Amino acid sequence: MAEQKRILTGDRTTGKLHLGHYVGSLQNRVRLQHDYDTFILMADIQALTTHFENPALINGSIYDVAMDNLSVGLDPEKVTIVQQSQIKAIAELTVFYSMLVSVNTLRHNPTIKTEAANYGYNDMTYGFLGYPVSQTADITFCNADLVPVGEDQLPHIELTHKIVRRLNDLYGTNITEPKAMLSSCSRLIGLDGNSKMGKSLGNAIYLSDTAETVNEKVRLAVTDPSRIRAKDPGHPDICAVSTYHKVFNTEEYEDICERCKAGGIGCVACKRRLAEKLNELLDPFRERRAYYEAHKDLVKDIINTGSEKANRIGDETVAKVKEAMSLKI
Ligand code: SF4
Known part of the structure; x- marks a missing residue:
């Protein structure tokens, strides 16, 4: 070989x-x-x-x-x-x-x-x-x-x-x-919409964050500021949450963008879905980490x-x- x-x-x-x-x-x-x-x-x-x-x-x-x-x-x-x-x-x-x-x-x-x-x-x-x-x-x-x-x-x-x-x-x-x-x-990008996710910027989701912490961080993430009600047409291109869907929820990304633009999905539901996807990714990491933390x-x-x-x-x-x-x- x-x-x-x-x-x-x-x-x-x-x-x-x-x-x-x-x-x-x-x-x-x-x-x-x-x-x-x-x-x-x-x-x-x-x-x-x-x-x-x-x-x-x-x-x-x-x-x-x-x-x-x-x-x-x-x-x-x-x-x-x-x-x-x-x-x-x-x-x-x-x-x-x-x-x-x-x-x-x-x-x-x-x-x-x-x-x-x-x-x-x-x-x-x-x-x-x-x-x-x-x-x-x-x-x-x-x-x-x-x-x-x-x-x-x-x-x-x-x-x-x-x-x-x-x-x-x-x-x-x-x-x-x-x-x-x-x-x-x-x-x-950071959850606050800053161009970079950084340890010192307070806008990061850590690989070791618990599911509850991820839910809370995503809940507070910056979205399209012009969107007041769930039925308002949104602008996913200026929303931090949509960029995360693009990376971590590729299968649903296009659909979420379309629904956002048409006022067919509210930010609360959109964020909840993102948090679920992130936790799906992070769960096996947490499991392995728990093992190493104990050893x-x-x-x-x-x-x-x-x-x-x-x-x-x-x-x-x-x-x-x-x-x-x-x-x-
Ligand atoms: S629905 Fe989703 S993509 Fe649209 S503004 Fe709200 S959080 Fe962003």
Whole structure:
């Protein structure tokens, strides 16, 4: 059997994951795990770049994020779940790679610029500015072939190419130049109609939310504001609830839109139907999560075992890079 290509993906450990993460990447991971050697990074060092003043949140989130991944159906027998801060190779490679990239290149990285503006950073920390270098180390310590990303992450992959090419050209190493695997997944708007569902925006449905919480959140979701009575003709194109039907209730989406426009369905009934569909999706996740919640030692074991395996691979990569850079006596 041909050797599987390796994928590196992961999540920042800054809180529980929500439906936006599911639609944007987790759902895809569940499919990919069957055909690729999948490494999933619990990115706690990257979380420090923006949440360094809240280490307790980062630490608690390592379990939460691992359980979110396991609850949606990632199989610990198939995938390798890794705690970023346990991997010595990532720290070492970050230092070596930092010699190969200029400060100006990092400053002009469009993703860094956008994210710095979003966080309101006038004066970025060295760690934040340099996180794409650390990301290159994340991808290359295990010689990942593919990195599933959204369009906004492409500049980081380009930087990874530059660094890897420079390293291979200068020192004759053969580190894999990874390819971006552009995600065709949808981006989910917030329940408040905000263009993004976000942990900090208070507009998210979490994968670990109870059915009652989902019902309540959907009940309060923003709809067409011009609609006062159930028989008023509605505008599904400006309604957050309809975009959720489109993603999570594809079979009924068209019909709901038509009925909304004709004043044939009220928002209360429409929301109730959406909540039912979301809970249908989330129920098996809740079941798996309950199992892992009751077996936290097992989750710890999965993370530690994955990290040990990653360390063995990373140590080999670092040894090769150090030798090529003449960092041996
Ligand atoms: S009926 Fe549904 S789609 Fe139409 S405005 Fe109300 S919640 Fe939105």
